[in-house]
Amino acid sequence: MYRDTPKPTRLEDYQPPEFLIDRAELRFDLDAVETLVSAALEIRRNPAAKRGDGSLRLDGEQLELLEIALDDRALPPVEYVVDERTLVVQRVPDRFQLRTRVRIHPAANTALEGLYISGDMLCTQCEAEGFRRMTYFLDRPDVMARFAVTLVADATRYPVLLSNGNPIDQETLPGGRHLARWEDPFPKPSYLFALVAGDLARIEDSFTTASGREVALHLYMEPRNRDKCGHAMRSLKAAMRWDEEHYGREYDLDLFMIVAVSHFNMGAMENKGLNVFNAKYVLASPETATDQDFAGIASVVAHEYFHNWTGNRITCRDWFQLSLKEGFTVFRDQEFSADQGGRDVQRIADVRALRARQFPEDAGPMAHPVRPSSYIEINNFYTTTVYEKGAELVRMQARLLGPERFRAATDLYFQRHDGQAVTTEDFVRCMEDASGLDLTQFRRWYEQAGTPVLECTADWEAGQGTYRLEVRQHTDPTPGQPEKSPRHMPLALGLIGTDGRELPVQLAGEPAPIGPGTRVLELREARQVFEFVGLSERPVPSLLRGFSAPVKLRFPYSDEELTRLMAADPDGVARWNAAQQLAERVLLAMVVTPDTPPPQAFIDAFAAALGDQEADPALLAEVLALPSESYLGDQMQAVDVDGIHRAREALMVQVATALRADLLERYHALHRFEPVTDQAAASTDREPDLSPAAMGRRALKNLCLGYLMRAPDDAVLALCQRQYATAATMTDRIAGLRGLIRLRDTDQAELAEQALTDFYQRWSQDALVLDKWFAIQAQASAPGTLGRVKQLLRHANFSIGNPNRVRSLIGAFAAGNPVCFHAADGGGYRLLAEQVARLDPLNPQLASRLLHPLTQWRRHDASRQALMRAELEGLRARDGISPDLFEVLGKCLD
Ligand code: ARG
Ligand code: ZN
Secondary structure (H helix, E strand, O other): OOOOOOOOEEHHHOOOOOEEEEEEEEEEEOOOOOEEEEEEEEEEEOOOOOOOOOOEEEEOOOOEEEEEEEOOEEOOHHHEEEOOOEEEEOOOOOEEEEEEEEEEOHHHOOOOOEEEEEOOEEEEEOOOOOHHHOOOEOOOOOOEEEEEEEEEEEOOOOOEEEEOOEEEEEEEEHHHEEEEEEEEEEEEEHHHOOEEEEOOEEEEEEEEOOOOOEEEEEEEEOHHHHHHOHHHHHHHHHHHHHHHHHHOOOOOOOEEEEEEEOOOOOOEEOOOOEEEEEHHHOOOOOOOOOHHHHHHHHHHHHHHHHOOOEOOOEEEOOHHHHHHHHHHHHHHHHHHHHHHHOHHHHHHHHHHHHHHHHHHHHHOOOOOOOOOOEEOOHHHHOOHHHHHHHHHHHHHHHHHHOHHHHHHHHHHHHHHHOOOEEOHHHHHHHHHHHHOOOOOHHHHHHHOOOOOEEEEEEEEEOOOOEEEEEEEEEOOOEOOEOOOOOOOEEEEEEEEOOOOOEEOOOEOOOOOOOOOOOEEEEEOOOEEEEEEOOOOOOOEEEEOHHHOOOOEEEOOOOHHHHHHHHHHOOOHHHHHHHHHHHHHHHHHHHHHOOOOOOOHHHHHHHHHHHOOOOOOHHHHHHHOOOOOHHHHHHOOOOOOHHHHHHHHHHHHHHHHHHOHHHHHHHHHHHHOOOOOEEOOOOEEOOOOOOOHHHHHHHHHHHHHHHHHOOOOOHHHHHHHHHHHHHOOOHHHHHHHHHHHHOOOOOOOHHHHHHHHHHHHHHHOOOHHHHHHHHHHHHOOOOOOHHHHHHHHHOOOOOOOOOHHHHHHHHHHHHHHOHHHHOOOOOHHHHHHHHHHHHHOOOOHHHHHHHOHHHHOHHHOOHHHHHHHHHHHHHHHOOOOOOHHHHHHHHHHHO
């Protein structure tokens, strides 16, 4: 329960800390019900800060203070004040030791911030402000201390005791207890603290750094999962090598640990030397994890590892600077994945995600700059804007600098700021200092919210061979920012001729270029004109290659021009984007006029791509996937949820019918590569292939299956059932199940039910696979889905206390099933509001995230708006809602 109205924290109010903590000695007497935390803090006045009223103000929440002493003198109650959020010690000396002892209750901690239980283990999550739930502290990232930690616990229940840094010693204690001591030589902010205690299995490996140091790698998990950690370990070693090769960054301790936990609010956490992970981003075997899961693990393992330099060695001065570490680290993990699995396909996946989630956020009531200027609850700002758009800002700077200068700039950043807590401004300054570029205007990207729109037009002067491209940029107002100024950005482009070949890109007044290919132009003005000369024919411009800036680009292409790009653009991202635009055009026309057949040119272009034997199948799977319903919705003034769903399904049926033979042929050709499982013995004749090439083949094959199952005849049905039953990988099994589940609410419903029952029986003991079982049902577009979701909320395996399970049912329904969530009677809205209300007192961070689909209410028709708004108002009227929810509701209702 929260009493007072929460108050915003503002960037402009930032003050350096009045006190610093040099060393923190902590002792945890661990117990699930009641844990005692003793802290001895070496504190001194910060010479660089203004002198306040002489008192020390520490953060602390939900702590029961048992003892407090200053320089070994127990403090009488008149010398300190404790309230719900702080401990204020009056008139302290310039340098002193403060000792406190508090009691906390891990088993009662459902918010999963601070110390909590996950299954049978105890673990922590401190970022952003969880540390203050364990002890009184200056819980802010610009206070960096050396930590020494003693953990004491029952030796049978908690045989493994872990914290940051190096293990110092272990002791057996009387009464069946034992003790472990850890010391972290690197000063760090409290948000990077971690401890884990439990009966855990461990797999080990080692890594030799470029300079020849041996690092022990330990991965911890619940014993039954020990055979599912090989991929995470391999990914870790690949990431360690990659960071040495691409950024010159070596790991700095002798031990690196990852612990997989089953209850976790986010993906994972980069605590120094002791990363704690949502089990979803560690555990995988081909039978239980999809190719996407494998890719997700590699990217999150790399992400958290990369934080050791971009986040830990150099951290954030305050939480407004969150993108300093998150944007840069996402950029680094995206580049790592591109090097591992394929550059174009990785970039397409990243752009898809940006358009599906970040663009709508930037156009809605929650829009905020990459460096926000105010927040009520910082947990609400772990957003796709701070993360993914933040990564785009680093990517643009890398592109403007070019690879050599960008490397020099990151070298400078690591050298200049190692050991410091800094700002995004410090980062940009390094980019400038190392390159000589002026990024004054570029800084607007950090300050202005909203997605810029580039309106492009062109004309052709055949007589001169001159092609003139005009680019206008503007950004719509966002909350609190009515006026926007033009931004500096790279615009990568090429010019394509009729035969599909690249033409030279030569600007007027320039010498002839060495050869055709991609050019990077720089935009700075609201309107700019580029004149390309020396052309023998009117080119088709291939714009925003590699998605060189996070913008919406409009160009009046003809269908024929898009088809040409879709068939021939050598830039995979542009090729995919052309296909998306063509499909979007067809689909939006079908929304307005249902029953319009797609133009034959579209079907032909589609058939051509399907039959392209040269291109990477993974790329073709992207080119041939229609834009998502939510992306299409974002292209409309008022989202026509039903119209979009109907149009998209209809187009898929038309493609499936028109190209049945082609789809089947490609399906079979690709399926031949898969090992066969003997259903009875459940054994395969070969190991499944997990190479990027094999994953690409499965992606294209399952795309074909997805189309075919839109118009299933007996042969297609049999094929889908066979794939489901004999799959050697979860990728293929889930694709089969996804196909079969479409039969729900048809006269072949029993096939869907059989498959679902079979899947449940096979996997009811595996939480991560069971999450898929929940999600796939919650995402089914059949009309009965809302009722089924309600039933599943009462299922024995549903648990409101497990965030993965909550996301797999409630999140998958609200965010991943637009047509059912937006049912005209408001039943979907009601369900989400009820569950958010139920969750808010338990886990406000998760509740606030789940609410997001409702916050977009202004994008819908009047009747849906009224229903959505009523649910939001209902939530706001409740007593004691969390600051998390309070902030989100305030932004979207006022
Ligand atoms: N820093 C973590 C990451 O790697 C995210 C932790 C966020 N936690 C939170 N409670 N908001 O991205
Ligand atoms: Zn991160």
